[in-house]
Amino acid sequence: MNIKNRITLFSTVWLLIILLVTNSGIYLLFQKNLHDNALKGTETRMESLTEAVKTSTETKMNMTQLLRAYLPGDSMIRIITGDNRVAATSSRITDDDSVQEIKPTYRPNQYSEVKTLNGMVYTVSQHPVIWTDGDVVSLQLIEKESSIPNTLQILRIVLIIATLLILIPSYMGGRFLSRLILVPISNLTKTMEENQRRGTYKRITINKKSSDELNKMARTFNHMMDLLENNYKKQEQFVSDASHELRTPLTVIESYAKMLKRWGSSRPEILEEAVEAIHSESIRMKELTQQMLILARDESQVDLQLEQSDLVEMAKNAAKNMNKAYDRDIQVHSNLVEIHVECDSLKIKQVLIILLDNAIKYSSAAINVELTKQGNSVRFSVTDYGIGITKENLDKVYDRFFRVDQARSRDTGGAGLGLSIAKQIVSAHQGKLYLESEEGKGTTVTLEIPVKQS
Structure with a gap:
């Protein structure tokens, strides 16, 4: 996988993770808020119902009619005795068997909760009251919160659409950003390959208005090309000068060697002159070679x-x-x-x-x-x-x-x-x-x- 795809993939996946965490937090917070508001409304109605039951017990009113009168829509009221038996019930919840899964449980104190059964949300609130026979029973109000699943479903759709609307431009932006970042690197690579192929010292065009890291990299590359070109020219000059300097003593030695070969044995003065010249030029060439070897090394x-x-x-x-x-x-x-x-x-x-x-x-x-x-x-x-x-x-x-x-x-x-x-x-x-x-x-x-x- 090339760097451009890595940048795009990393930026997109990282943003997706951030969105998932953020959306999950929004969803859970909104869900809790809906549950709390629904449960608060149920508790408020339960308090009113408890006061009504207390009043009806004192005035000997018909309890069944009272419960029916106070029964909200999509709800159920149950009277639970101390042995967990339902003494009376009134319900406006139709075509829903899930509510029957909420077991009647006697509770001597106030209690409320939110239950989710088969994808449906119910709020349950219980208060202790004195029944018509004088016994203490648990008055239970169960309300079906049909709006909560629908609201959460809309919220999920909205969050999914928002995530997609953010991810798609983010993906395109990641592609654009990776291309923007890698264009100078691509130009650098092409320039280096061209220099290697042609043996040239081509530079990269620099945007003088920019001062970012990529521009600095391009300047460093151009400076390196300047150094390489200068060193190459110096090397060429050095080789040319060295060959020129060595040519003279070698020519002298060759000339006197030919004189020795031709007249050295018969003419002593030529022999002495040639040996002296060859010896002198050999020493000079040796010293020159040693100096050149010293200069061939850098300071380090x-x-x-x-x-x-x-x-x-x-x-x-x-x-x-x-x-x-x-x-x-x-x-x-x-x-x-x-x-x-x-x-x-x-x-x-x-x-x-x-x-x-x-x-x-x-x-x-x-x-x-x-x-x-x-x-x-x-x-x-x-x-x-x-x-x-x-x-x-x-x-x-x-x-x-x-x-x-x-x-x-x-x-x-x-x-x-x-x-x-x-x-x-x-x-x-x-x-x-x-x-x-x-x-x-x-x-x-x-x-x-x-x-x-x-």
Whole structure:
């Protein structure tokens, strides 16, 4: 059973249950009211009859004529003695044997009840009186309430018709409501099937005036399509750039391998040059492959080995090593002697090396490194005074394989993956990476990570 039929069936059955309970309550309450009113009328007439019998006993009137005179229509009066015997009776109930099923029972006190026999309603009221012979008897009045079954029958018909008149529009409304609810879901399903079949990223048309849950679902789907399309485009660009980057070292290796094959054994200088070139390009290709594998994982897959580390000491050691390797002036400043944070020291050191390496590549002046601890975060800034970055390229520096200076890319080295890797590591530490730059004046890259004391 599909959801539309389930919604219709559930709403209709639930309304039917509510109507049945409500109608049953109305019917029983109305029935009780009719019985109470009928019994009250019988008791009122019984009191009048009792007073008349009392008066007639005192005046020696003819009791049979008196009972006949006070006998209402469709009723019966019986005088019941103490041994449950009928001493006298008078009846205007005709063609009804059901009343004979009401057994004569002597009762020494006042009593009244409603009896239903063979679908007919009777009201019974009894009062004790003194009979003509001086004995105490029970005066019984039985009235046939013909109007009550007829009224209840009309009420049942009315309630049944009302129930049907409510259920039919309710069923149609349930069908309309289920269709209204499921149309966006159906459109979503068709769009997903079409995207799967055609390999497209089609969106759902959204009613901008609506803000319900279905509209929110459509917006979420469209946002997911945007993310998938962007990721697919990035993947395509990544594969294209990776193949382009790997093509150069592979071409160099292939060319020198052919030279070795042709002249390597006879010309030592070619042998040495080819081996050196192949070795250099192999190392570069290995590093590029490792960087690409790192970027193939998202932040949630980065395995962090957290430990308490001193960022000041880490920065000084990194600056010292880079100074020795490149003979560059790198100054480290900190507002504290020690700044301890919980982090993966090896990965944070990798980020520092990436930032310092970029500063060295694109500047020739001194490099300033500044560490500050403010509140619950630590900031690590690397400032160079080199070529800087144009405004239109500021948003591209984190893109994979992007280089600020394409003309100098081969001279400076690198594949344009450093900042992408750095941003991934920083994000895994729940931190942020900021970049400020002015063309021709220099660049400042700031790493900010939260302090997590153990």
